[in-house]
Amino acid sequence: MKNRMAILSGQEDIACVENELNDKLQERDLLIKIEACNICTSEYGIYSGARKAKFPYTIGHEWSGHVVRCGTGVTRFKVGDYVVGCYEYDPASEEAQVGNSSSSPRTYAYDQLNDNGYYGRFRACAEYLIQPEISTFKMNETVDPSEAAFLEPLSTVISGIKKMDLKVTDTVLVIGAGTMGILNALVASSYGATVVSTEFMPKKVEVARALGLQTIQLRGSSLEEHVEQIKTESKIASFDKVIVAVGVSGAYQQAFRMLKRNDGLALLFAAGYPEPDLGISANEIHYRKMTIVGTYTANYQDFKDAAFLLSTGKIKVSLLVENRVPLSDIDAAMRQAIVPGAFRISVLCS
Numbered sequence: 001m002k003n004r005m006a007i008l009s010g011q012e013d014i015a016c017v018e019n020e021l022n023d024k025l026q027e028r029d030l031l032i033k034i035e036a037c038n039i040c041t042s043e044y045g046i047y048s049g050a051r052k053a054k055f056p057y058t059i060g061h062e063w064s065g066h067v068v069r070c071g072t073g074v075t076r077f078k079v080g081d082y083v084v085g086c087y088e089y090d091p092a093s094e095e096a097q098v099g100n101s102s103s104s105p106r107t108y109a110y111d112q113l114n115d116n117g118y119y120g121r122f123r124a125c126a127e128y129l130i131q132p133e134i135s136t137f138k139m140n141e142t143v144d145p146s147e148a149a150f151l152e153p154l155s156t157v158i159s160g161i162k163k164m165d166l167k168v169t170d171t172v173l174v175i176g177a178g179t180m181g182i183l184n185a186l187v188a189s190s191y192g193a194t195v196v197s198t199e200f201m202p203k204k205v206e207v208a209r210a211l212g213l214q215t216i217q218l219r220g221s222s223l224e225e226h227v228e229q230i231k232t233e234s235k236i237a238s239f240d241k242v243i244v245a246v247g248v249s250g251a252y253q254q255a256f257r258m259l260k261r262n263d264g265l266a267l268l269f270a271a272g273y274p275e276p277d278l279g280i281s282a283n284e285i286h287y288r289k290m291t292i293v294g295t296y297t298a299n300y301q302d303f304k305d306a307a308f309l310l311s312t313g314k315i316k317v318s319l320l321v322e323n324r325v326p327l328s329d330i331d332a333a334m335r336q337a338i339v340p341g342a343f344r345i346s347v348l349c350s
Contacts, residue, residue, distance in 0.1 A: 005126030006330045006347070007118065008057040011049040016330050019116065021128055027073035028133045032083060034349040035145035036324070037125040038062040040153070041180075044337040050273045054111055058118045060125030061087070062344075064139060064148035074133050082143075084151040084310075085124075085136045086303035102159070102297040127327070127349055137304060140311035146324055146346035147310065150183075150317045152298070154306040157183045160267050160295030161191070162302070164241055168192035173230070173239040173258050176270070177201075177208040177215055179320050179343050181245035184269060185213045186315055188243070196234045198226070198254070201341045207319050223250070227257050241265045247272025253279040256290075265291040324348050 003021035008014045023031055043059045045051035067081045077083065089096055095104035110121050123129065139148045157180065166172070170193040174185040177199035185208065189195045197215040199205050208215040216233045218226050231237055238260040244251050247270035255266050256279065285292065298306075309315040322343040325333035330347060337345040 001128070003126055003128045004327060005123060006059055006327065008046060008053070008055060008059060008120075010055050012047060014047060014331050014334050016328050021130070022115070023069075023128070023130065025069065025071040025130065026132075027071045029071040030067050030074060030077060030083070030131050030133055030136055031069040032065040032085075032129045032131050032136075033068045034060075034063055034065040034124055034126060034129055036064050036149045037347045037349055038146065038149045038321075038344045039125075039333060039337040039347065044334055045273060047334045048338050054119040056118050058114070058116075058120035058123040058125070060129075061122035062149045062152045063124035063129070064143075064145045064151070065129065065349075068128075071133070076133055077136065077138070082139045082141050082148075083131075083136050084139050084148050084307060085129075085131050086152070086155065086300060087297070088132055088135050089300075091134045096300070099299060099301065101300040125327070125330070125347055125349070137307040138311075139307060143310055143313075144318065144321075145348075146321045146344075147317050149346060150310060150320070150344070151303060151306050153180060154183055154187075154309065154315060154317075155298035155302040156180075156295070157187050157269075158305050158309075159298040159302040160184070160243070160269050160293075161187050163293050163295055164188075164243075164265060164267055166191040166193050166241070170194070170240045171236050172196070173198065173234075173236075173242045173255070175242065175244050175251045175254055176246035177204040177213070178245065178341075180269065181243075182208050182211060182213065182320060183315075183317075184243045184245050186211065189213070190309075190314065193241075194236075196230070196236065196239075198230060203341050207343070210319055211316070223253050223257065226254055230254075230258055239264070241267070243267045243269055245269045247276055249276040249279055252276060256280045256284075259288075259290070261288060263289050263291075265293060267293045267295060269295055271296075320344055321346055
């Protein structure tokens with residue numbers, strides 16, 4: 001069947017291409033009509049040249065849609081169901097069996113040609129997607145498609161927050177109030193912790209505050225100025241835990257200065273290109289008995305939790321949708337996504 005999809009042919013070169021989709025479903029596959037697919041930071045990083053990839057490259061892993069056909073063995077879904085999806089993985093693998101599906105073998109790889117002749121593990125920025133039943137979740141029909149498409153980024157946040165063992169008595173600093181920083185702050189707040197965010201850009205501060213988050217708009221240019229401002233405005237001298245949601249060296253320096261002297265935990269959520277310097281010595285980590293946690297991707301249960309939070313409205317993301325652009329104008333969508341300060345650009349695929 002014919003399928004239009006977004007294809008990156010090179011740096012700053014993306015177009016909507018029509019090709020053939022082999023729609024012969026495996027026993028437990030679903031054919032899904034994509035409603036919305038949001039553009040991730042990693043994807044516009046490839047478009048801008050900040051991240052490297054082999055071309056031609058497919059994109060799209062933050063999506064929502066409706067089931068239009070089911071494989072003969074599908075038991076959890078029916079035609080017409082409103083769905084979102086997680087990463088494809090081998091449910092029979094050892095990793096999946098012990099609950100670590102994010103590390104299990106994948107159907108698609110970033111640096112290998114897929115059966116459709118493209119590189120890239122994800123391909124949901126398109127009219128149609130074939131998705132395994134095991135990697136799919138139902139979504140409440142009342143949720144806007146562009147908001148339902150936040151399943152994947154919200155899942156990665158949930159995965160990281162779980163590693164922090166948050167308590168209601170914890171004070172948490174979230175550095176950065178972009179899309180991912182705000183999601184981290186919202187989820188941390190749902191645990192009952194005291195959460196403070198920091199951000200430079202007035203637009204991001206405004207959105208974070210509109211979502212009920214205590215957010216400090218940083219002034220000045222020096223680390224010392226920022227540290228003193230955070231202490232003064234938050235009335236917290238140091239934080240039990242810090243989430244770094246911006247992949248720059250200054251964010252790490254701020255994190256380690258604001259983390260409590262002993263037994264603090266820093267969650268490194270964001271990657272940076274070029275790679276940032278942590279700005280802390282091994283000895284300091286040792287003597288401060290510091291815990292540094294890395295987080296990346298998410299497991300099946302994290303996706304299930306995220307689907308619940310979005311379906312029930314416990315996490316609200318409407319203010320994080322910057323704009324909606326049709327698939328036919330994918331180049332305009334990508335150019336909007338790379339604008340500094342932009343939240344999610346949602347590509348409407350229907």
